[in-house]
Amino acid sequence: MFGQALGRPCIGWLSDRFGRINLTFIMSLITGILTFTVWINAKSFGVLLTFALVGGLSAGVFWVNISPVLVEVMDLENLASALSCLWVAMAAPSTFSAPIALEIYTGTGSYLGAQLFTGFMYIAASFCVLGVRRWKIDSLRGAKERSPASGEDGQDLKPMSWDLKCLKLDIV
Incomplete structure (x- = not known):
């Protein structure tokens, strides 16, 4: 609880600064790496x-970024429906995760x-979020090609090779 009490405001601030999708990818990856390096080896x-x-x-x-990321992906007018679908989809895994872990133990x-x-x-x-990130960059690039405006945040989107698009540092 203490870690999340400190972490959630910091995640919100960093998300505004570096992009919600970017930070969601990085933090999910860091949590996975910490699980493998620290939790498994904790003696x-x-x-x-x-x-x-x-x-x-x-x-x-x-919990910090789910609503803002859904707004970026689904648009604000669809947020209520998207959150409802998400909560329904999360009900079964959340209900049965502890009994499954206990059975594994x-x-x-x-x-x-x-x-x-x-x-x-x-x-x-984290890799699913990376796919969403690539889709978002491609959709912003497509919108820029259709209109003279730049990206959603006013930054120009520069072309790069297809295989590195998902790793490009854009605020998304």
Whole structure:
């Protein structure tokens, strides 16, 4: 809780500065990496508390950025419908995640399976956000080609090779 209490306002500020989609990608990736490097290797309670604090700083990115990212993807007039669909889609995984983790622990006697699953899901989520980021950059580029205006934030979008589009530093 303490990590997220500190992390959520910082994530909001950084999202406004560097782009919501960019920060969602980076923080999801960082949380996945922290899961693999710190949580799985934690052998003492102190290290686990450190992971909870540092991981909490980045793990709150979903709750901070979900509405603004949905607005960027779906537009403001569709936000209520998009959030409703999201909450319905999240109901089953949220309801059954703890029993599934407990069953993994009961079957193996170790939390390693649940830890690996958590880390892989954060990494997979970050790459899904990377796909959304690429789509957003392409849609901004297409809008620029259709009109003389520049990107949504007033910055010019410069062309680059197709395979690196998703890694281009744009405020999206």
